[in-house]
Amino acid sequence: MTKAAEIDIASVSKIYGHTTAVHAISLKIPAGSYCCLLGPSGCGKTSTLRMIAGHESISSGDIRLGSKVVTDLPPARRGTAMMFQSYALFPHLDLVDNVAFSLKMKGVEKEERRRKALDMLKLMQLEPYATRRPAQLSGGQQQRVALARALITDPEALLLDEPLSALDPFLKIRMRAELKKLQTSLGITFVHVTHSQEEAMALADIIVVMNDGRIEQAASPRTVFERPATAFVARFMGDHNVISGRTVETDANGITIEVNGGGRFQAIDGKGEIGEAADIAVRTDRVRLRETAYAGLGFTGIVQNVEYRGSSVKIVVNGAGVEDFTVIISDTEYFATPVKPGDAVPLSWNADDAIVLGRIQH
Known part of the structure; x- marks a missing residue:
């Protein structure tokens, strides 16, 4: 050969x-x-x-x-x-x-x-x-x-x-x-x-x-x-939510962005210039339901859709200027305390589950 x-x-x-x-x-x-x-x-x-x-x-x-x-x-x-x-x-x-x-x-x-x-x-x-x-x-x-x-x-x-x-x-x-x-x-x-x-x-x-x-x-x-490199990769692979906004704060730890609807979100991993467009990715399976978030690491949203997938359940939520935010939780966790479309639920995630995405210059 x-x-x-x-x-x-x-x-x-x-x-x-x-x-x-x-x-x-x-x-x-x-x-x-x-x-x-x-x-x-x-x-x-x-x-x-x-x-x-x-x-x-x-x-x-x-x-x-x-x-x-x-x-x-x-x-x-x-x-x-x-x-x-x-x-x-x-x-x-x-x-x-x-x-x-x-x-x-x-x-x-x-x-x-x-x-x-x-x-x-x-x-x-x-x-x-x-x-x-x-x-x-x-x-x-x-x-x-x-x-x-x-x-x-x-x-x-x-x-x-x-x-x-x-x-x-x-x-x-x-x-x-x-x-x-x-x-x-x-x-x-x-x-x-x-x-x-x-x-x-x-x-x-x-x-x-x-x-x-x-x-x-x-x-x-x-x-x-x-570690998707860009918003396109994060969306195409389907395992990250992408939050797009403008950088309003930067420090040694990372950045805070503000989205059009007024919500503020932070990511400790990445850099940005104040006023510049920026994207943050949050893993769909790392989001927790019903836990009040620290500032910039979650929001309260309205459930739009619930999909049962066997071993997991996919929940889609809108809120804080973010649309179609996806949460994947285990079937056990979901059926212990189910939610339905129209319910308001707090969402949260850990600081190291939010990453700043790069942008390709076209």
């Missing part, structure tokens, strides 16, 4: 006519890591993946795979393989010929390519189905055929474009585990595009959160979850 390669993206832009899809992004993906490009539709993640693959030209900047600059190389000479969202299998060919197709294009002898294709099918636990056609397989099996076909070329990096989006929820979770296991055993670099936070958290060593053609944060899943 080919060794893994580091992928170095240096000031890469993609411009379509008057539209910039990717704005001069720079990113190093370590060799042998599982990287997820995460973000909403239209954020530039698929364009970035396609530029790494060579299926999309680069408007400016360079891409390096290991020690080799691949910016102007065709896809077949890059050392990458791409697995498409649609799987793109040939319906008239059996699995062996589907998997061996790229070797056939390279002029590899029939016996050798069949042997290699059977080895790949064995790796994917599909050997018993070797003589079947794609239509005779389940969605998960088709996906494994597409993976085998991509991996048969011995790539240094495998690029996956939303590979799990066509699968049902249970199969998604199973295939997630298979992808992670496969990447660990092969040891090659995986770059995986997804819009699912859960998928990225479950799979990645490094999550790259993209928005509007820019990288908002590139870090480990735990860092992205616990």
